[in-house]
Amino acid sequence: MSRRTIICLFLVLVMLLSLGTIAVSAQAGLTYTIKLGDNLWTLANKYLGSGTAWPAIMATTNQKNIEDPTFAYITNADLIHPGWKLAIPSAEEAEAFLATYDPGKPEMLFGARAKGQLVVGSWWTAGGEAEGLAGMFRIYKEKYPDVEIVNATVAGGAGSVFKGILKTRLIGGDPPDTFQLHAGLEVEGYSPEQYLQPLDDLYAAEGLEEVFPADLLTLLKYKDHYWGVPVNIHRSNVLWYNKTLFDQAGVTPPTSFDEFFAVCDALKAKGIAPYIMGTSGGWEGPHVFEDVLAGTCGAETYRGLWTGQVPWTDACVATALENFKKMVSFANADHPALDWAAAAQYIVDGKGAMFIMGDWTDGYFTSKAFTDYGWTSPPGTKGIFVALSDSFALTAQAPNMENSRNWLAVCGSLEGQEAFNPQKGSICARTDCDPQLFNAYLQSAMQDWAKDAIVPSVMHGAAAFESWVSDFKDAMALFITTGDVAGTQAVLQQACVDAGICQ
Amino acid sequence: MRHIHWERIVSILLLSPSVIAVAIFVYGFIGFTGFASLTKWNQLVPNFTLVGLDNYRSLFANPRFQIDLRNTVVFTLLFLILCLAIGFLLAVLLDQRIRGEGIFRSIYLFPMAISFIVTGVVWRWLLNPGTVEGGSTGVNLLFENLGLGFLKWGWFTDPNVLYIRPESGIGQLLQRIGLQMFTRPTFGISVAIISVVLAATWQMSGYTMALYLAGLRSIPDELREAARVDGASEFQVLQHIIVPLLRPITLSAVIILGHISLKIYDLVVAMTGPGIGFSTDVPAYFMWETTFEGNRFARGASIATILLVMVAVLIVPYLVSSTRQEAEI
Numbered sequence: 001m002s003r004r005t006i007i008c009l010f011l012v013l014v015m016l017l018s019l020g021t022i023a024v025s026a027q028a029g030l031t032y033t034i035k036l037g038d039n040l041w042t043l044a045n046k047y048l049g050s051g052t053a054w055p056a057i058m059a060t061t062n063q064k065n066i067e068d069p070t071f072a073y074i075t076n077a078d079l080i081h082p083g084w085k086l087a088i089p090s091a092e093e094a095e096a097f098l099a100t101y102d103p104g105k106p107e108m109l110f111g112a113r114a115k116g117q118l119v120v121g122s123w124w125t126a127g128g129e130a131e132g133l134a135g136m137f138r139i140y141k142e143k144y145p146d147v148e149i150v151n152a153t154v155a156g157g158a159g160s161v162f163k164g165i166l167k168t169r170l171i172g173g174d175p176p177d178t179f180q181l182h183a184g185l186e187v188e189g190y191s192p193e194q195y196l197q198p199l200d201d202l203y204a205a206e207g208l209e210e211v212f213p214a215d216l217l218t219l220l221k222y223k224d225h226y227w228g229v230p231v232n233i234h235r236s237n238v239l240w241y242n243k244t245l246f247d248q249a250g251v252t253p254p255t256s257f258d259e260f261f262a263v264c265d266a267l268k269a270k271g272i273a274p275y276i277m278g279t280s281g282g283w284e285g286p287h288v289f290e291d292v293l294a295g296t297c298g299a300e301t302y303r304g305l306w307t308g309q310v311p312w313t314d315a316c317v318a319t320a321l322e323n324f325k326k327m328v329s330f331a332n333a334d335h336p337a338l339d340w341a342a343a344a345q346y347i348v349d350g351k352g353a354m355f356i357m358g359d360w361t362d363g364y365f366t367s368k369a370f371t372d373y374g375w376t377s378p379p380g381t382k383g384i385f386v387a388l389s390d391s392f393a394l395t396a397q398a399p400n401m402e403n404s405r406n407w408l409a410v411c412g413s414l415e416g417q418e419a420f421n422p423q424k425g426s427i428c429a430r431t432d433c434d435p436q437l438f439n440a441y442l443q444s445a446m447q448d449w450a451k452d453a454i455v456p457s458v459m460h461g462a463a464a465f466e467s468w469v470s471d472f473k474d475a476m477a478l479f480i481t482t483g484d485v486a487g488t489q490a491v492l493q494q495a496c497v498d499a500g501i502c503q
Numbered sequence: 504m505r506h507i508h509w510e511r512i513v514s515i516l517l518l519s520p521s522v523i524a525v526a527i528f529v530y531g532f533i534g535f536t537g538f539a540s541l542t543k544w545n546q547l548v549p550n551f552t553l554v555g556l557d558n559y560r561s562l563f564a565n566p567r568f569q570i571d572l573r574n575t576v577v578f579t580l581l582f583l584i585l586c587l588a589i590g591f592l593l594a595v596l597l598d599q600r601i602r603g604e605g606i607f608r609s610i611y612l613f614p615m616a617i618s619f620i621v622t623g624v625v626w627r628w629l630l631n632p633g634t635v636e637g638g639s640t641g642v643n644l645l646f647e648n649l650g651l652g653f654l655k656w657g658w659f660t661d662p663n664v665l666y667i668r669p670e671s672g673i674g675q676l677l678q679r680i681g682l683q684m685f686t687r688p689t690f691g692i693s694v695a696i697i698s699v700v701l702a703a704t705w706q707m708s709g710y711t712m713a714l715y716l717a718g719l720r721s722i723p724d725e726l727r728e729a730a731r732v733d734g735a736s737e738f739q740v741l742q743h744i745i746v747p748l749l750r751p752i753t754l755s756a757v758i759i760l761g762h763i764s765l766k767i768y769d770l771v772v773a774m775t776g777p778g779i780g781f782s783t784d785v786p787a788y789f790m791w792e793t794t795f796e797g798n799r800f801a802r803g804a805s806i807a808t809i810l811l812v813m814v815a816v817l818i819v820p821y822l823v824s825s826t827r828q829e830a831e832i
Contacts, residue, residue, distance in 0.1 A: 189547060273516075333657065466797060
């Protein structure tokens with residue numbers, strides 16, 4: 001093997017080198033003006049060595065025509081006119097084209113109209129979310145037919161899988177052009193000064209400050225800049241209930257915690273599971289707690305907890321923890337085995353009466369053709385709208401900057417939002433969407449959005465930094481089993497201190 | 504001489520790509536992870552200011568990580584004991600030259616061909632306890648229909664932790680001799696993790712069986728015959744001949760199963776998630792969450808390093824001894 005192997009390796013090396021030399025010496029393409037009596041076959045024969053290479057001339061010319069209309073646009077290979085300007089490819093270009101050319105795909109002869117790409121990252125992979133996204137893609141396509149949209153979605157874990165991949169791509173300098181991001185302090189987790197582009201000029205050019213509500217604009221500003229264009233608003237605090245089961249037990253929707261627990265007792269006495277939870281994802285329990293916190297402390301104090309004006313040692317946090325503990329005691333025993341959708345299914349199947357979850361539950365019920373449900377705000381949160389919003393951000397190293405800015409303009413536009421939101425099951429971030437496009441629940445949410453006190457959701461990225469949310473989530477996940485009010489309150493206070501918000 | 508010289512160069516040339524790749528992509532990145540765990544990199548933008556062992560300190564003070572370590576130890580011990588016991592038992596039974604041995608062997612070995620993700624999903628359904636009002640599901644329903652209703656329990660949804668209560672007799676004894684730390688739930692057994700152990704055992708005990716079966720077949724019949732001629736009972740043959748001769752097999756099985764269980768992640772993700780009160784959480788899961796949800800890259804790197812050290816403690820002595828044996832041969 002010894003010497004022969006070496007010789008073989010050497011020969012391979014020489015071969016590779018000589019190939020490279022040939023490629024360098026390849027002759028460049030030229031332009032040619034048609035004279036009377038020419039046809040593509042003879043031209044191909046003359047310049048490319050074979051008449052069968054004519055499709056390469058046609059394709060190259062048509063491709064050139066897209067950028068430079070002085071070149072001819074050949075629709076029929078048998079019909080060319082004297083004076084037309086043709087682009088003759090080099091022999092290698094022609095060879096490369098013919099190697100991939102498929103006579104069954106005549107569109108290859110007319111040049112690729114794509115002017116670059118647009119890579120959109122999101123975790124919307126299924127159901128109404130994906131349909132809503134496709135709706136926005138359609139509008140973008142109508143305006144910019146030349147751009148190829150790459151839908152870089154990643155499924156799983158309410159976005160947690162997507163975020164992991166996205167962060168690796170950002171650090172590695174290979175980001176998508178634009179990606180989905182919760183409006184609010186979640187943006188801090190992406191170190192926006194380093195990885196994102198401020199969108200203040202886009203807001204000015206599109207007049208977005210006039211069409212989004214002031215509360216939302218405050219939420220969107222981080223370090224005095226806008227970093228994302230919101231496409232929708234979701235409500236975190238909704239209590240869903242099964243109407244038939246409520247009728248059976250003769251109860252009405254509760255408004256305070258006392259009423260809530262009384263309703264639970266009444267339902268339980270009838271043998272109905274009063275309150276359904278699903279906590280297998282880890283975030284669902286803390287999600288309910290944020291609504292309990294807002295309901296117990298009120299909008300002002302709730303906001304203060306996240307801005308450092310109210311310490312977590314405040315008495316209302318203890319009361320909220322007690323309330324939450326009591327709610328969990330009424331919950332179904334198998335809640336650790338269910339995610340939110342499986343828990344919502346208990347309401348659909350009439351196996352449980354009440355369920356607290358964001359308003360994407362409405363979309364779930366609709367998809368199951370279930371109509372026997374009512375909704376109200378969870379205890380104590382009447383007049384409070386715990387809000388979250390999905391937005392799209394622009395990465396600093398976006399490979400297709402112009403396409404991305406056009407995309408963000410579509411995201412903020414009226415037609416974009418009207419295409420997206422009825423499908424997604426959310427309301428528009430803009431205030432001028434047509435209510436007729438939305439179903440009964442969403443219309444009621446639009447009314448509340450206009451008049452309620454708006455507070456940011458924690459678990460969905462609006463109220464706090466990601467690292468703080470992560471600590472908050474862990475603390476609440478432990479609290480569900482330990483029920484240790486004082487200890488959890490201390491941990492929550494410590495998390496606020498670690499986040500650099502509390503002293 | 505020249506001939507050998509050439510051959511050397513060729514072999515070095517051919518090996519070097521993989522050596523370089525392994526050096527960079529395995530050992531280089533291990534080194535980088537170790538380095539990152541000593542830095543301040545706890546936001547998205549890398550920050551390589553060294554902070555010493557701060558990340559490790561905060562990690563060991565973190566209640567979730569303490570629970571994770573407990574779960575890892577409990578899971579590894581239970582998983583090893585069950586796999587070895589069941590695998591050995593099946594191997595001994597199959598070694599009786601029964602009819603249809605091949606079929607049984609395949610049946611026991613098949614679960615190994617399935618990925619942990621599939622196992623996790625299936626066992627999640629099987630062990631879903633159902634609700635009090637909605638009725639039982641899965642295995643609980645089976646128990647109920649067989650009249651074994653008293654066996655029903657919450658499986659992986661059970662939040663209880665078994666530990667030595669400080670107020671109990673043993674607890675008070677431990678406190679008296681200064682070992683009160685063992686009366687904390689940190690040194691307990693999370694009940695929920697038993698379900699995960701069951702699923703993992705179902706998957707890997709067939710593999711252990713295959714290892715033991717190969718070992719049993721390699722024991723010459725003469726040895727057993729000789730023992731029997733000397734008047735040993737079947738049990739004594741097992742105890743004094745077979746088990747000692749299978750010791751290398753047991754060691755290999757412990758190494759292989761042990762490193763699987765220390766790194767377990769996919770089964771937990773598919774089956775239970777972190778579980779109620781982190782009852783089924785494992786370090787690898789915490790590593791993912793704290794890194795990519797909490798942006799604490801340095802803390803994630805610390806967890807990775809701790810995992811590596813745990814696996815190394817298990818594997819390195821084995822590697823050293825096996826290379827030594829090879830050298831002797």
